[in-house]
Amino acid sequence: MKASIGQIEVLSPELHAIVAGLHENDGPLCQSIYDEIRETVSDYRLAAEVGLPDDLKASLTWHVRLWHEALLQARTPSEDVLEQAGALTRRRVHQGIPLDSLLRAFRIGSGGLWRALIEAVTGDEILEKELLLKVSPYLLRHFDIVSHHVAQAYMDEQFQQASWRDRVRGELWSVVSARREDAEAFARYCRILSIDAEAVHVAIVFAVHDVAGGTRLDSQTFIRISREMGMDGENCMYIRYRDHLVMWVPAGRGEPLVDGDRRIGKCAQQVIDRIGKIERAGVGLPGAGAAAWWTSLEQAFRAIEHGQGSGACVSRYSHILLDEAIAHSDSTRQFLGAILDRLAVEPHLLETLQAYFQHKQHRKSVASALGVHPNTVDHRLQRIETLLSGDFNDVAWLATLSAALRLQRSDVTKER
Template structure:
């Protein structure tokens, strides 16, 4: 590439700009901020870095015009580092390239303003400088874009490796809390915030195997938008054939409030995302054991829900928590089984109790559904009390019977 070496008045002005590019830097940053709101929301330290980057980029151009030589390898490496830093500062590639284009245009406008007053400057700008201008800025833009994408790819691979390590820690029996905290913070996740696992049964993703991760990234983007969280706050994994997302809770939320909010989010997701067939919602968990426990709960809710044949698409562990809690204690389980063991020998009584509980203890409605006389219902309820030794007027006793019946139905 032939580089022109400016002369006369144009050289004087270029040398002045090279000594103090402040005017060029200020007008370029104003134009960049007006063209892309991203640059208005940056931290003060990042804004200062952007200003220095504009200064350095403009200085490279001025020096080329004064010396007739390309930027050195050292200069180009510094320039490429500008692009690499934008990855970590949260500036996307489109915004980076737009900023470079707008800044270059402002630099050229400054020269054109000079040319409007100087005839000899006009000719040199038009016939000598402008042919090189396009080549210079095109090559520099390509260089910074390549550096950005390489850094972004490297960061993505690094974060993927850390996320893989994090999932291993979550499902490890050891539950190493210190390592879990270290890896979480390295990824940018706050380990002190509890999370809820959402487990999705998914339709087959109709794409090439090499594109599946990209499709999952697309689905994850939908989840982050609907949950109103940043992409870095959401963690996903494939577990036992289900797609798992750990969604952060609101700090200070109660378990009840969190369960309700996650249920609403899960409902919207299965109604919106075609790839989602059914979803199981775990309960709030903190730390590696909490995250793992929430996944087990979400998957269990799905499994129980699939067996009940209701055709629902949302299954919450909180709906089966009492049943599952009873299953985990042999003594409790045997006790609940004993409550209805004798009733099982009289099917009419068992069916009556189940219907009575399902109808929220409304006797007329229960009798109508069973097709029996109210007096017959009263007799059966009295028999149930005699056999079980409890009172159907006692809410605690009814709760025990309800859990016992649901456990029995689940085991059939």
């Protein structure tokens, strides 16, 4: 009786012999498929897992032999065999191979196996017809069964991994947000996530498009963002907090803090450029330990709020240190306000002082910008010195004047 689609019809002795020969000498075929996968699927080529190439070869050989044995024995894979396929697949989750890349590799493999059979019977019309009528219906069914089982095993493993990691992240967040004095718990949960608890970390806050409308980030997007930030997508700390994505990024070992601050800011900009759901980012200052993580988080939120007013995509707290110092000290604001009030009596003095800093204290440039003679600028600067009992050669006094102007700009921005 003729087999239905999805079942395997017993092969003729001639075709059986050809498949047996491919089965006994499958090394070149396996190598050819391996090379095509590595060349075509970048995740297999670029993965950091050292043992992946050997593991891929072993898995590939197993699947090639499974296909040949199914044809030779005219028998579909048993549940036990499919469980073995699932076990091979689960390792890909831990090796960082995405599911779409895994399934693409399967399609490449099935194509390679079919081409090998076609090449083996080319020129023999009888065997070509047998291949078309007997084998091709089962080819699709075979790889549909195996790839479905593989995809299910992958998603199950991914869910299990994500589930326990999310629980650990939740525990770590409870320490950072409410039990910052519990250094032992902080170290324990960091260790479970393969995070160096003693290393310096920086908090980054990402604003997500249309959060109020229900836009969410899936786990793969979290992983993509973490990789853009130079981290392992699985072993990192991230949470959703106040409708933002928060991540803690390790500073480079031995990297100067200033260089690290600039590098992390650039990485955050890459996330915005490459991942459409992210619109703005705030970067805190580096620190080690639960209390420092929380402080950096607060700083990152203040930075992103400041950036929203200025229109910046990436705002670093290091750029608003003086603004923050001014904003959180009533006496400082009162003193700087008194400086502005005194200059406001003669408005052209305040205008001149603003231009003086904008043009990097170059008096001719200031005169040109204001449309006055350089001597006029000199007279106005002398008047400022007289009113405020200061000296433009005094660096500390210059810093105070600059802070007063920053306060004025901040107040104007708030009024808007």
